[in-house]
Amino acid sequence: xxxxxxxxxxxxxxxxxxxxxxxxxxxxxxxxxxxxxxxxxxxxxxxxxxxxxxxxxxxxxxxxxxxxxxxxxxxxxxxxxxxxxxxxxxxxxxxxxxxxxxxxxxxxxxxxxxxxxxxxxxxxxxxxxxxxxxxxxxxxxxxxxxxxxxxxxxxxxxxxxxxxxxxxxxxxxxxxxxxxxxxxxxxxxxxxxxxxxxxxxxxxxxxxxxxxxxxxxxxxxxxxxxxxxxxxxxxxxxxxxxxxxxxxxxxxxxxxxxxxxxxxxxxxxxxxxxxxxxxxxxxxxxxxxxxxxxxxxxxxxxxxxxxxxxxxxxxxxxxxxxxxxxxxxxxxxxxxxxxxxxxxxxxxxxxxxxxxxxxxxxxxxxxxxxxxxxxxxxxxxxxxxxxxxxxxxxxxxxxxxxxxxxxxxxxxxxxxxxxxxxxxxxxxxxxxxxxxxxxxxxxxxxxxxxxxxxxxxxxxxxxxxxxxxxxxxxxxxxxxxxxxxxxxxxxxxxxxxxxxxxxxxxxxxxxxxxxxxxxxxxxxxxxxxxxxxxxxxxxxxxxxxxxxxxxxxxxxxxxxxxxxxxxxxxxxx
Numbered sequence: 001x002x003x004x005x006x007x008x009x010x011x012x013x014x015x016x017x018x019x020x021x022x023x024x025x026x027x028x029x030x031x032x033x034x035x036x037x038x039x040x041x042x043x044x045x046x047x048x049x050x051x052x053x054x055x056x057x058x059x060x061x062x063x064x065x066x067x068x069x070x071x072x073x074x075x076x077x078x079x080x081x082x083x084x085x086x087x088x089x090x091x092x093x094x095x096x097x098x099x100x101x102x103x104x105x106x107x108x109x110x111x112x113x114x115x116x117x118x119x120x121x122x123x124x125x126x127x128x129x130x131x132x133x134x135x136x137x138x139x140x141x142x143x144x145x146x147x148x149x150x151x152x153x154x155x156x157x158x159x160x161x162x163x164x165x166x167x168x169x170x171x172x173x174x175x176x177x178x179x180x181x182x183x184x185x186x187x188x189x190x191x192x193x194x195x196x197x198x199x200x201x202x203x204x205x206x207x208x209x210x211x212x213x214x215x216x217x218x219x220x221x222x223x224x225x226x227x228x229x230x231x232x233x234x235x236x237x238x239x240x241x242x243x244x245x246x247x248x249x250x251x252x253x254x255x256x257x258x259x260x261x262x263x264x265x266x267x268x269x270x271x272x273x274x275x276x277x278x279x280x281x282x283x284x285x286x287x288x289x290x291x292x293x294x295x296x297x298x299x300x301x302x303x304x305x306x307x308x309x310x311x312x313x314x315x316x317x318x319x320x321x322x323x324x325x326x327x328x329x330x331x332x333x334x335x336x337x338x339x340x341x342x343x344x345x346x347x348x349x350x351x352x353x354x355x356x357x358x359x360x361x362x363x364x365x366x367x368x369x370x371x372x373x374x375x376x377x378x379x380x381x382x383x384x385x386x387x388x389x390x391x392x393x394x395x396x397x398x399x400x401x402x403x404x405x406x407x408x409x410x411x412x413x414x415x416x417x418x419x420x421x422x423x424x425x426x427x428x429x430x431x432x433x434x435x436x437x438x439x440x441x442x443x444x445x446x447x448x449x450x451x452x453x454x455x456x457x458x459x460x461x462x463x464x465x466x467x468x469x470x471x472x473x474x475x476x477x478x479x480x481x482x483x484x485x486x487x488x489x490x491x492x493x494x495x496x497x498x499x500x501x502x503x504x505x506x507x508x509x510x511x512x513x514x515x516x517x518x519x520x521x522x523x524x525x526x527x528x529x530x531x532x533x534x535x536x537x538x539x540x541x542x543x544x545x546x547x548x549x550x551x552x553x554x555x556x557x558x559x560x561x562x563x564x565x566x567x568x569x570x571x572x573x
Contacts, residue, residue: 003057003085004058004083005058005084005085005086005154006056006057006084006087007061007082007084007088008047008048008059008060008088008089008090009061009063009079009088009089009107010040010061010062010063010089011063011064011099011100012036012037012063012068013035013037013095013096013098013099014036014445015099015102017067018067020446021515022449022450023449023450023502023506023509024036025413025449025451025467025502025545026411026413026470027410029545029546029547029549030375030410030546032214032215032217032223032552034068035450036099037064037093037096038062038065038068038215038216039214039215040062041090041092041093041120042227042281043092043120043146044060045194045196045199045225046193046194047088047146048198048202049192049194049198050148050191050193052202058202059084059202059206059208059211060211060212061082061208061211061212062211062212062213063075063103064099065210065213065215065216066078066211068216069210075103076109076110079106079107083111085114085115086114086153086154087107087111087114087115088117088118089103089104089116089119090119090120091118091119091120091122091123091126091130092122092123093121093122094122094240094415094417094418095414095415095445096122097122097442097445098443098446100118101130101136101137104116104118104134105136115138116136116139117137117139117140117150117153119140119142121240121241121245121250121417121419122240123140123142124142124144124249125240125249125418125419126418126438127142127170127179128177128179129437129439131170131171131177133438139169139170139171140169140170140171141168141169141170142169142170142182142250143168143182143250144185144231144252144256145185145186145192145230145256146184147191148184148186148191149167149168149169149184152167152169164178164180165180166180167181168182168183168184182250185250185252187256188257188258189227189229189257189258190259190262192258194226195269196266196269196270196273197269197273199212200273217549221276221552221554223274223277223278224270224276224277224278224279225270225280226266226267226278226279226280227258227281228280228281228282228284228287228295229255229256229257229258229282229286229287230256231252231255232246232255232282233255234313234314234349235349236348236349236350237347237348237349237380237381237421237429238348238380238412238416238417238422239417240417240420240423241417242420242421244419244420244421245417245420248419248424249419257287260294260295260297260298263295263298264301265298265302267280267302267304267306268302270306271305276554277306277309277332277554278308278309279308279309280308280311283310283311284310285313285314292320293323296323296328300326300327305330306330307331307332307554308328308330308331308332309331309332309333309334309554310331311333311334312333312334312335312360314350314352315357315359315360318363321364322367324367325367325369330370331368331369331370332371332372332373333369333371333372333373334372335360335361335372336350336374336376336377337350337357337374337375337376338350338376339376339377339383339387339391340354340376340387340390340393340394340395341382341383341390342354343382344381344383347381347382347429348377348381361402361405369404371404371406371554372405373406373407373408374398374405374406375407375409375410376391376395376409376410377409377410378391378409378410378411378412378461378469378473379411379412379454379458379461379466380412381430381458383458383461384465385461385468385469388409388469388473391409392473392476395409396483396484399480399484399486400484406551407477409473409474409477409546410546411469413450413453413454413466413470414444414450414454415435415454415456416431416455416456426456430459431458431459432456432457432458432459433455434455434457434463435455448509448514448515450467451464451466454466467506470546471503473546474495474499474546474547475496475499477546478492478496479492479496481547486551487548487551491550493529494543494548495544495545495546495547495548497528498528498543498544499546500528501521501524501525501528502545505524
């Protein structure tokens with residue numbers, strides 16, 4: 001196998017999930033991933049493109065997907081065969097605290113000469129802790145934009161510069177921990193690209209499609225992404241990517257923008273390769289009206305047939321909605337009001353009324369939005385179980401009013417993010433922080449049920465309350481969707497059965513102090529009419545306990561292996 005300069009490696013949340021018995025629960029019901037969170041961050045793609053553009057051979061290996069797809073997949077053997085000089089592992093979301101460090105250990109054991117590098121938001125927060133206590137990690141790169149520092153690090157390892165000169169680097173100098181200055185915080189992102197043709201080239205070069213998949217179900221429901229900027233102007237209470245977080249430990253005081261023409265071009269390229277939707281990460285209005293207008297103009301000028309999913313981080317004015325509709329014939333929208341209760345919503349950093357929210361939703365539907373998804377959460381500051389029940393009723397009201405609108409609800413799990421206001425000042429916001437250190441979070445991921453992995457409670461709801469409210473809310477919303485004709489009787493019945501089964505397993509664990517054995521689960525599954533569950537391990541890839549995963553799918557014809565893919569391959573050759 002051809003040697004690789006840099007291997008970008010993505011871990012499951014818990015490394016040995018194929019052997020360990022645990023109940024993942026509904027923590028990932030509203031995201032593309034399963035409960036092992038096998039979706040790698042978008043930064044993998046920009047980093048791979050940047051390093052390849054600077055002459056390095058880069059490969060992505062989504063070990064989590066490969067492990068999900070096959071019980072026989074041998075991580076150690078694969079890493080031994082690849083022979084990478086440098087192995088980059090993402091620790092972006094803290095939910096990977098266990099898997100990322102275990103993969104680092106395996107990588108070091110099979111290839112002791114390889115240099116292991118960690119990066120991502122969680123790495124940036126816990127960098128000194130990781131370097132001090134985990135010898136399998138050689139370097140931590142801090143910040144939200146590590147393309148240039150990673151290139152500097154590669155140059156240093158080749159003897160072209162000193163490690164002390166690598167920006168944003170935390171490293172071990174003998175027994176001393178060295179923390180280089182956080183000086184690379186770019187104001188613009190003109191140096192990066194998100195070109196999916198590069199992904200096609202890497203797949204052909206490695207002959208490993210499965211290893212490059214963003215998440216397990218991507219072939220059935222493919223989606224690409226476009227990145228307008230990094231950073232955030234909002235201060236959502238429990239978010240590690242909030243303005244407060246970026247400012248306090250990532251060194252970012254404002255947004256790092258990309259050229260609208262580059263973003264629009266990448267959307268067009270993605271649409272050529274994949275017939276699924278393109279998700280525009282972040283609300284472009286965060287960068288100002290001028291930026292948003294220019295981006296829409298650039299998209300319109302290319303006359304792409306891409307289906308583009310936009311986010312509203314706050315209710316936009318009607319003029320923006322109309323401009324969006326004119327620029328993008330096929331557009332969808334996602335919005336997260338968090339709660340029906342305006343005071344609870346305000347506590348999370350969402351400062352707008354229900355009247356404004358409802359006007360926004362109506363204007364969006366009237367403008368021709370193909371699909372409008374509205375997301376609510378539970379486990380919030382100021383929210384009790386009665387409030388959650390009222391949120392479910394509010395969801396029914398919205399769906400009854402707008403046939404194109406779908407409402408969803410999910411627990412805030414497993415963690416409130418380090419760096420967020422809720423994590424740093426829990427008492428001020430009504431949170432009870434149950435875990436503090438990196439090791440405590442890493443160990444918590446090994447808990448037998450998802451409820452016991454939560455790193456918080458609130459003044460208004462305990463862990464038990466959050467779990468019970470999650471299952472209740474899922475059932476209530478599922479029944480409303482059935483009444484409104486949004487889902488079939490079979491779909492509704494399947495969700496209800498999975499919900500009851502997951503709750504029964506958790507209750508058994510609470511009583512017995514351990515999870516039931518697979519025979520108990522199989523018997524319960526048959527009583528529920530779910531003979532295909534076949535033990536607790538398969539619940540990891542279940543079709544959803546709060547809603548059916550089919551509700552989250554966009555229409556797609558899959559991957560287009562046509563002229564665009566052939567041109568990409570020819571470009572590599």
